[in-house]
């Protein structure tokens with residue numbers, strides 16, 4: 198059985214300070230009006246007075262813009278026109294304060310970046326360099342619906358450690374060997390675990406789960422006929438307000454699409470990849486100029502069909518959404534995936 | 547937006563005013579040379595991860 | 596507000612019943628506090644979905660671009676000015692439209708209000724000039740005038756400039772408003788300070804383009820940042836590319852922007868993008884005595900030439 202340990206807040210801070218020696222440390226930091234993840238400088242502590250970060254933790258593994266290769270166009274050099282891999286820092290990295298939804302999202306994304314046939318080296322190396330120290334949610338938001346999206350405020354999948362604020366102390370659950378190693382590096386005593394601590398954590402978990410009232414139903418999605426859902430009449434109405442920005446896909450922890458770009462400066466250049474969005478017309482435009490997804494309705498439909506139908510059918514692991522609610526909170530025109538999911542789940546041709 | 551005022555110049559020069567054109571071009575190039583290369587609005591290699 | 600809603604429904608129902616329009620574009624109740632969703636209504640029965648309150652900040656002129664139907668459109672002051680601009684720029688025809696004018700008292704700033712509280716807001720209700728906010732463990736009543744969107748607090752054209760129907764009496768326009776204090780402050784900075792100022796302003800931008808796409812002016816079939824042959828601007832989040840996007844977009848809005856605030860309202864990162872467009876608005880007012888979208892009779896300054904145009908910048 199997994200250990201739950203108690204750490205008082207003073208010990209916690211001291212431990213975090215010790216971690217700088219063995220990890221590159223990342224955590225939520227508040228800038229202006231919201232929190233986002235960034236690397237913490239030595240002595241800097243993560244700001245844990247947050248609901249959730251504005252952007253997900255996705256960029257901890259998969260940055261919005263990431264260099265892949267460099268090259269030279271200088272024909273006097275032997276290696277001209279050859280793509281050379283760029284050296285990157287994959288030394289151990291620890292993300293403190295990642296919410297359970299964002300951690301589980303990595304597992305959904307993994308289904309795309311790390312398969313028996315295809316392995317994305319950048320994503321995998323970066324992912325593997327991470328230790329995720331999850332921060333359980335005592336106060337879920339009204340827009341969170343994680344408990345019906347295969348996740349939850351104390352969900353453990355994808356995490357190495359899970360901690361929760363219990364007033365004057367933290368309760369910390371050790372979930373993996375990586376987590377165990379981090380405890381040692383932090384110098385926290387892993388002895389103090391007891392049934393009481395486990396009980397206390399259980400109580401907090403139940404209380405948090407009860408606070409989540411937003412729900413979706415996904416039970417019938419896999420039995421719907423793809424073609425019928427595709428042709429459904431509700432899409433026009435669903436899509437009307439959408440302005441086809443990239444907000445929903447960029448704030449989402451599970452959206453994985455990217456676009457590859459070369460940039461040159463004089464004779465040297467780099468190849469990089471940037472997050473892309475199925476909401477952009479450019480996403481599918483062909484070299485000929487033809488665009489198979491030329492209308493807004495088609496693009497909106499693609500986003501929801503991918504998350505709530507194609508993914509469901511292809512991976513048999515639920516929907517491609519962890520219920521973090523970010524796309525609902527930040528969509529400028531209030532397109533709500535919960536509503537669309539219900540339309541799809543209840544659809545009758 | 548943070549570009550020095552001396553970098554941008556507008557003039558009316560008629561196609562008949564060849565000497566004015568030469569003078570203006572000389573003045574502007576001298577002015578810009580005095581400012582030195584633009585160090586701000588300049589893209590080097592993309593600053594990304 | 597309630598009176599407005601009834602009137603909007605009544606007019607919309609009549610227009611649809613009499614077959615004067617194929618659809619009415621308005622707002623329906625949102626699924627989260629302080630958000631309404633732009634929507635269309637095509638039958639008299641569906642008219643009951645329409646709402647109006649202080650959460651209708653999205654500019655509906657954005658939904659008219661190149662539409663072919665006959666449309667009834669609910670329009671507050673700024674929307675009506677963007678409709679004028681759309682008509683001048685041939686994005687919609689005047690005789691396709693029945694403009695349902697809404698004399699506006701300002702929209703509230705959802706970002707500003709959420710930032711006042713530590714947990715997510717669950718309910719927001721409004722009564723006259725009071726906004727009541729509720730969430731877990733808090734309830735607070737705010738004066739609407741203290742939480743208006745920045746552009747609404749400075750608005751001097753609340754009444755629709757063009758309309759076929761009106762949902763209420765015209766409201767008093769705000770007087771003695773200093774619209775450009777922030778712009779003047781930036782103007783006094785040195786080039787280096789300006790550079791740093793804009794670096795900071797844009798540091799959180801994720802290039803999602805919500806600002807551009809929420810704007811009725813940004814209807815180009817392919818935006819210059821999306822162009823790939825030739826590619827004018829890099830596509831990563833390199834700060835120079837982000838800056839280029841914002842400055843060029845603002846120039847494309849010069850003499851056209853109505854300061855409706857849709858761009859700023861839409862931004863998920865809370866970036867004050869109106870600072871760019873407002874500088875150009877100020878210049879257009881000072882140099883050409885021009886305010887966008889006030890009349891169908893005149894062409895905007897950047898697509899006309901007059902011998903007496905100011906030319907002090909030419910040496």
Ligand code: SF4
Pocket residue numbers: 438439440441442443444445446476527528529530531532
């Ligand atoms: S659903 Fe909302 S956030 Fe997503 S592209 Fe449309 S307008 Fe933008």
Ligand code: SF4
Pocket residue numbers: 445448449450451452504517518519520521522523524525534
């Ligand atoms: S689709 Fe929306 S709710 Fe689901 S994981 Fe993505 S951002 Fe969160």
Ligand code: SF4
Pocket residue numbers: 799800801802803804805806807861862863864865866868
């Ligand atoms: S909406 Fe905000 S984050 Fe998105 S591109 Fe515009 S300024 Fe940047």
Ligand code: SF4
Pocket residue numbers: 654809810811812848851852853854855856857858859869872
């Ligand atoms: S730039 Fe912003 S304020 Fe101006 S018209 Fe467009 S959306 Fe409105």
